[in-house]
Structure formats: structure tokens, C-alpha cells
Amino acid sequence: MPVISAKRMQDRRDSILAAAKQVFAEKGFEATSIADIARAAGISDGLAYRYFQGKRDLLNEVLRAFYERTMVDLEIIAGRDAPFETRLHDLIHRHLFAFVADADLCRLFISEVRTASDYQGSPVHELNRRYTSILVRIVEDGVANGEVRGDIDIRLVRDVIFGAIEHRSWAAVNGRPLDVDATARNLVELLRYGLVARPQTGSSR
Known part of the structure; x- marks a missing residue:
């Protein structure tokens, strides 16, 4: 498995956070799922959980x-x-x-x-x-x-x-x-x- 650079990991983390901010703003916290955030970030649900514990x-x-x-x-x-x-x-x-x-x-x-x-x-x-x-x-x-x-x-x-x-x-x-x-x-x-x-x-x- 290729090693992901620290910059790439930070960029991915930042993109997930940006997607979360957008989806929370649009749908509210309770109505938002990790799947919604992952979809907005263009990643899989599993990858989102590699960076964050949950919503x-x-x-x-x-x-x-x-x-x-x-x-x-x-x-x-x-x-x-x-x-x-x-x-x-x-x-x-x-x-x-x-x-x-x-x-x-x-x-x-x-x-x-x-x-x-x-x-x-x-x-x-x-x-x-x-x-x-x-x-x-x-x-x-x-x-x-x-x-x-x-x-x-x-x-x-x-x-x-x-x-x-x-x-x-x-x-x-x-x-x-x-x-x-x-x-x-x-x-x-x-x-x-x-x-x-x-x-x-x-x-x-």
C-alpha cells in the first residue's frame, strides 16, 4: 500500500471538514449523516471514519x-x-x-x-x-x-x-x-x- 504524505493527509482532512461545514449548514446537524458528508467530499464513508470518529x-x-x-x-x-x-x-x-x-x-x-x-x-x-x-x-x-x-x-x-x-x-x-x-x-x-x-x-x- 503506498504511503500517503502528511500534506496529502492534511489536505484530505481539510476537504472533509469543508464538506462537513457545507452539509451541516444546508441540512442541520441532526439531519446530516456521515454518508452525506463523504458524498460531498467525494470519498467513501469508511475513509471519513479514518480521519474523524463520527459526525x-x-x-x-x-x-x-x-x-x-x-x-x-x-x-x-x-x-x-x-x-x-x-x-x-x-x-x-x-x-x-x-x-x-x-x-x-x-x-x-x-x-x-x-x-x-x-x-x-x-x-x-x-x-x-x-x-x-x-x-x-x-x-x-x-x-x-x-x-x-x-x-x-x-x-x-x-x-x-x-x-x-x-x-x-x-x-x-x-x-x-x-x-x-x-x-x-x-x-x-x-x-x-x-x-x-x-x-x-x-x-x-
Whole structure:
């Protein structure tokens, strides 16, 4: 039997992952079979199992690639020598962009993966925790340097931001337009100023 080079093996693995991402996006996780993925990749079912344990393993790897690709950008944003508000805006903007750029994958995560009974404690759950911890770190930095109130509930801020992004982006993952720039700007302004009306500059009493 001829020896397959490491590059050839990696290329084949990448092609299977690309096929899995496509089929999961089209059919959803539950309705997808290894046979569907193998067919899309142009290989046999048996060959797919040589690279992955099953479709759950494939799903985890597809989502891991998504998370790690996005987290590279978020870590760069978090590490910048920039004001808190700038870093917060850029993180929110990048997260919104991820929903728009990978709408099918985000739809799959929201509708099937996160609601699954085995999500808690799963590799994908751990990836999500790492992902959201970058925002927590930015807010903690803001508290430490005096740009953010010291009595703020940081976990609540995290939940508000990611909850708002997900809710607003759900329309986008279902095909409706989302203005990423305006949404990021408005969300940061809402967090900064709250809901109470600000007095008009130069107004007289």
C-alpha cells in the first residue's frame, strides 16, 4: 500500500471538514449523516471514519476552526494600547461580522448545538467560554485603569452584550440585512450612556 504524505493527509482532512461545514449548514446537524458528508467530499464513508470518529467529532472540529479563527482577531483587539471604548466597539463589531460572514454556521450553533442536552461541558462549550472571556478581560482592564465603574457586574455586562448581539444577529443569519457598523456603534453608546436622556449641550434651565 503506498504511503500517503502528511500534506496529502492534511489536505484530505481539510476537504472533509469543508464538506462537513457545507452539509451541516444546508441540512442541520441532526439531519446530516456521515454518508452525506463523504458524498460531498467525494470519498467513501469508511475513509471519513479514518480521519474523524463520527459526525459529532466533525461538528466539534468545524466549530473549533471557526472559534479559533475569530479569537485570533479578538485577542489582537484586546491587546491593543487603546481606550476601553475603542476596544469594546472593535470587539463587538468583529463579533457581529462573524455572524454575518458565517451565518449558516452561527445559525447551526444557536438552533442546534447550544440547545443540545450534551452542550454543557462539551468542547464547544469550553470554546465559547474562552471566546467570551476575552470581553471579560477587556472590561476588567477598563475597571483597573478607571475607565469603567468599579462596582459593575462584569458577568452581567458580558451577558447583555452577547445576548444583544445574538438577538440582533438572528435576523441576519436568517437572511435579513444587518448594519454591522451602526449596530456596533449603537450598542456601545447604549452601554456608555444608558437609557436616561442626556441634557442638551448649552441648554438653559
